[in-house]
Amino acid sequence: MNRLDGLEIPWWRRGVVYQVYLRSFADSNGDGTGDVNGLRSRLPYLADLGVTALWITPWYRSPMADGGYDVADYRDIEPCFGTLADAEQLISDAHDQGIRIIADLVPNHTSTEHDWFKQARTAPIGDPSRDRYHIRDGKGADGAEPPTDWTSVFGGSAWTRLPDGQWYLHLFAREQPDLNWGNAEVRAEFESIFRFWLDRGVDGFRIDVAHGLVKDPTFPDVGAAPEILVSANVPDHPFWDRDGIHEIVPSWRAIVEAYDGYRILVAEAWVRPERLPLYLRPDEYHQSFNFDLLKAPWDAARLRAVIDDGVKAAAAVGSTSTWVLSNHDVMREATRYGLPADVNWRTWPVTGPAELLDEAAGIRRARAAALLMLALPGSAYIYQGEELGLPEVCDLPTDVLDDPVWERSNHTQRGRDGSRVPLPWDRSKPAAGFGSAPAWLPQPEGWGELSVAAQREDPDSTLQLYRAALALRRRHGVDDETLDWLDTDPGTVAFRRGSGLRCVANLGPEPIELPEHAEVLLTSSGLTPSGRLGTDDAAWLL
Ligand code: GLC
Ligand code: CA
Numbered sequence: 001m002n003r004l005d006g007l008e009i010p011w012w013r014r015g016v017v018y019q020v021y022l023r024s025f026a027d028s029n030g031d032g033t034g035d036v037n038g039l040r041s042r043l044p045y046l047a048d049l050g051v052t053a054l055w056i057t058p059w060y061r062s063p064m065a066d067g068g069y070d071v072a073d074y075r076d077i078e079p080c081f082g083t084l085a086d087a088e089q090l091i092s093d094a095h096d097q098g099i100r101i102i103a104d105l106v107p108n109h110t111s112t113e114h115d116w117f118k119q120a121r122t123a124p125i126g127d128p129s130r131d132r133y134h135i136r137d138g139k140g141a142d143g144a145e146p147p148t149d150w151t152s153v154f155g156g157s158a159w160t161r162l163p164d165g166q167w168y169l170h171l172f173a174r175e176q177p178d179l180n181w182g183n184a185e186v187r188a189e190f191e192s193i194f195r196f197w198l199d200r201g202v203d204g205f206r207i208d209v210a211h212g213l214v215k216d217p218t219f220p221d222v223g224a225a226p227e228i229l230v231s232a233n234v235p236d237h238p239f240w241d242r243d244g245i246h247e248i249v250p251s252w253r254a255i256v257e258a259y260d261g262y263r264i265l266v267a268e269a270w271v272r273p274e275r276l277p278l279y280l281r282p283d284e285y286h287q288s289f290n291f292d293l294l295k296a297p298w299d300a301a302r303l304r305a306v307i308d309d310g311v312k313a314a315a316a317v318g319s320t321s322t323w324v325l326s327n328h329d330v331m332r333e334a335t336r337y338g339l340p341a342d343v344n345w346r347t348w349p350v351t352g353p354a355e356l357l358d359e360a361a362g363i364r365r366a367r368a369a370a371l372l373m374l375a376l377p378g379s380a381y382i383y384q385g386e387e388l389g390l391p392e393v394c395d396l397p398t399d400v401l402d403d404p405v406w407e408r409s410n411h412t413q414r415g416r417d418g419s420r421v422p423l424p425w426d427r428s429k430p431a432a433g434f435g436s437a438p439a440w441l442p443q444p445e446g447w448g449e450l451s452v453a454a455q456r457e458d459p460d461s462t463l464q465l466y467r468a469a470l471a472l473r474r475r476h477g478v479d480d481e482t483l484d485w486l487d488t489d490p491g492t493v494a495f496r497r498g499s500g501l502r503c504v505a506n507l508g509p510e511p512i513e514l515p516e517h518a519e520v521l522l523t524s525s526g527l528t529p530s531g532r533l534g535t536d537d538a539a540w541l542l
Contacts, residue, residue, distance in 0.1 A: 011262055016374070017051065019327060019382065020054050021034075022034050024420050028041060039054075059077050067403070071111055073115075102206050102266065108179065111176065120133055136167055155405065204256070215242070228409050277316055282318060298337050324380075334359075338360075347413055370466060393417075421444070476501045488504065491512075523537060524538045
């Protein structure tokens, strides 16, 4: 029997999705960059880990100005990642192992090397090919000032001037011109791209920058101080979270629904919590990442509030919550949770001081957070290396930094490369088993100690914790979508699932007694000699 079929509950409502940052996962041909065949060779590892699906970051043809989020051709694979045939083989191999594939689609912008932009750049002013992007006159007597004060998410102006004097909009790097979603050709093209990949068997799409597609057609100034890598959370913002977005998504949903077998749309929407359910309405996205868990500090009251809001908001629109502790855009949680709650982890790698970091607390909390997240109703996303407890690499030499944020922020932020260092598979092999050549970002000393092979031997490793948690999650009560809070100490986060599974996390300063239970199923770091749950530890009970 096909293991993908016969589920009564659509897989995505409770699935565990593993995020593959392709160029840092596994390198099959020794060029230092991870690729599709490297991922194919590691499918047995992912099947053994017990994940439901993979989300693969963009693999399309790209000059890689933003790690592939600058797409030159949406219907072909970037040669450094492999070929279209490799991708088709991957989809088929994954399906054979019971793993689904979510592609990462980037509709907000293309690459400047996309045919459309090459055409628009050289076309005469007013040519229809220019209307696929946001290309406008500047301000000031000779149009020498940008059309608005909008700033790029990566820092600096969001406008770049063309040789003919007009300006084009790019909410990200200058190599990523924003598409005009008011243009009918843009809409039709993406409908065709969806079908292209659905026909090749993908089970869903993660939609990049889902909250940025629509711009205020009057192009007003924002008038606020810019922030790097933060989406403003104000009502009626000229380019974030505009209502017009919801006129676009239903046509995508209809396309996806027309295919068999529970194909899905997942939104990357950094919006205010009360706006998130709008993206989850029955004719829009199936899932939208709940970034509030990721953003919350290690604080019991804050975590309880975020979880409670997330569960209720998703239920109100018939969806389930989509939990995330980390991804390729944020500091890895084993480091994030080691910093004091009031420290800005985006700037800390530049500003320090280094002494603020408590590495031991960070990894301990990350392990407890994993048990917390994996016990919640809904689905959960795991970012590659999270299951190994990898830390952020905060001291990459600045000359290897690849993320445009480092330059565009005028070196006030190192950017996101520290979470993208290629995975360690085996300490006895070159590049810690990532591939036969040095990896595209240098792996730090001792990286191999954190490798899959090393952690497989160690029953107390983070990898074994994740494996056990995923196996138990399948066995104990993820069929229901309810959560009841347990009446415990304010320093704890403790709840019960409909199946009887209980999760208790202790964020307080002292060890606590476990609530009455028949069995301790799993703990993040063991119990104290007197059987209590220590600070920064979590347990699953029956
Ligand atoms: C999303 C991606 C990020 C990328 C940006 C621009 O936020 O997750 O990595 O830089 O979109 O495409
Ligand atoms: Ca390679």
